[in-house]
Amino acid sequence: MKHASQLVPWAFACALAVVNCSSLLQRLQSELSPRLSGSGLLSETAPARWSEFDAPNPGVVVNVATESDVAATVRYCTAHDIPFLAHNGGNGWATTFHLDKDGVMINLAALNHVTFNADKSQATIGGGSNISNAIDHAYAAGTLVQTGNCNCVGVLGAILGGGYGNLMGTYGFGVDNVLSLRVVTADGRLRDVTAASDPDLFWGLRGAGPNFGIVTAATVKSYPAAAAEDMQAWTGNLVYTSDQLEDVVQAIQDLVLTPDMVIFLYFLADATTGVPAVIAAPFLYKGDAAAGRAAFAGLYAVGPVADTTAIVPYDQWNVASDALCTRGSFKPGWAAGFQDMVPATWRAVWDAYVAFQRLPGAASSGVLLEAYDLTKARSVPAGSAAFPNRNVRFNAFAIPWYNDSSLDARAAAFGGAARDLLRATSGLPRNQTYVNFAHGDEPLTEVYGDGVPRLQAIKERYDPGNVFDEWFDIRPGGTSNTSKASYYY
The missing domain is CATH 3.40.462.20 (Vanillyl-alcohol Oxidase; Chain A, domain 3)
Incomplete structure (x- = not known):
């Protein structure tokens, strides 16, 4: 939330203009919309969520059309201390999400592309794709991708947590199949993250991704079918x-x-x-x-x-x-x-x-x-x-x-x-x-094991202001039940 010194002049300006000071939508239409790739991307209607229990309740939804829209929204919200949360499948059931009417939801649904390289050994999956969409594209291409087992879940959300799935006995966890990630970090920068470019961030994203940024796309291994029985x-x-x-x-x-x-x-x-x-x-x-x-x-x-x-x-x-x-x-x-x-x-x-x-x-x-x-x-x-x-x-x-x-x-x-x-x-x-x-009341070591100190060090480097803190807040002394901004699938 804004500091008191910031709120007073804003409230005074609203009073002089005789406008509704509670309208976050009005403000974002004026200040954020011109920075986005197109008009009409702002809404007050949140996408349907799998569960209504402890559901986020945003004041504004930004229905992004491009990765640049994600970056612009993160930059704007961070600069103005506006809580935000990214949405794909909307299946996360943890009780750690507390976005309210003073916050923004970033709806990734339009970033649902699934493409393959020439020999079908790699798939690039947009942050808005659900599992059904990814499998349909892979099936049509004659190749397989290690995804989760529930069609409506976001592909990358499942993978960023670890990534169990039907093919893991053959190909391993989802995190083991990730080759690179496109990530908007807390500074609003869109980064290409690989094991070579940034081994620490690449390590942290594969298991604790929502603590470090919004993944707009990932390139993962895919496995071309050699025979009909492979499919x-x-x-x-x-x-x-x-x-x-x-x-x-x-x-x-x-x-x-x-x-x-x-x-x-x-x-x-x-x-x-x-x-x-x-x-x-x-x-x-x-x-x-x-x-x-x-x-x-x-x-x-x-x-x-x-x-x-x-x-x-x-x-x-x-x-x-x-x-x-x-x-x-x-x-x-x-x-x-x-x-x-x-x-x-x-x-x-x-x-x-x-x-x-x-x-x-x-x-x-x-x-x-x-x-x-x-x-x-x-x-x-x-x-x-x-x-x-x-x-x-x-x-x-x-x-x-x-x-x-x-x-x-x-x-x-x-x-x-x-x-x-x-x-x-x-x-x-x-x-x-x-x-x-996880439910949301678990200690950090229960969900992140002995990696918590390393995760905290990476957090300090890439998100020192703790913008992404709703998904099992990993700050030293943090708990899983705080709220400011984060994202979920």
Whole structure:
């Protein structure tokens, strides 16, 4: 916010002109709009967000058309001490965002280009692209990109946190595939950042990116398909009744994942009946029904009551989770990383889930788990990027999903209880949580590990004024629940 000495003359000028002093839009139309690439880029209507829980509430939205618009907006907001936040997918659920009517949202949606080099071994992805858009372009080009598993999430937001995804057993984490980044830093400068040009900033962006700038584009590795099977996988849902839960959990614990295998576990309600079910979703890259049944034999031995698995093309791998992309409602999240699937723990999580899910308006709530083969990911040196959790075998999160904010306290009780249960039997020496899944109350070492001092030193160099501070504020003495300016995907 402005210092008092700055506010007084502004208020006096407003009074003399008999204008509405609360109109940030008026001010930006006069002072910022002429610096942008076109007219009509300012609005008071924010793009739809995945969750209304603790949602940013900007006074003005700048719908940028170019990277230069991002830089101009950052320069203007920083010079005038106006909080700002960048938006792409709008799926971040952390409780660390507090943009209000005195702030600006930078909507990156128009920066959604996806292009490839001549041999399709590199993809350049705009900061406004979601995962569905990137996969569609890659599929059309006959190449693959390591992205996340949810179509509506921003590609680069997911990657900047670490970047789990269906292909990571083969190609590693998203951060391991980044070649260069186009970044607007706190000084409003648009930088090309590589391991050679600035190893510290390149390191920090890959795991803690939102603390250092707005990434307008990234060039990442892509993998041309040599055969038709390279663009397909065997996947789908295996559905179980609640009394089979312990056997399903044990089967997942006993799985020996290979680089082509992924396993997901869901607690979700049937869309028609509202009755919650246990759903395992196996994924086998280049697989077919016979190979899939063999690879996931332990889950088939439990006896699923329904099986929707099939061979699916690359551009359809994530379709089964599209229902989870529905905008609106309240969807806070609580997550934990852990090493072992403990049946008794998961029964307790199930009981907490069912108790909340049965409340009026909470039927869509869920619990999700994902696990990948980590051989490739762990072959990369642990300190090669700011992402700290290469050792974590499983990640899970509880999402209370409800329509009435009066359930906030009960949602927190459920989510917190589920997280505590998973932490209690995590098998880790300390709590470790994937930053893109984190709630917002975690200590910095839980989401950034031992890299916090180095991140703080890089912060002091590139953002000494702490412009980007809402996404797990990494300043010495900072906490994850402060608010000034930042960005999210």
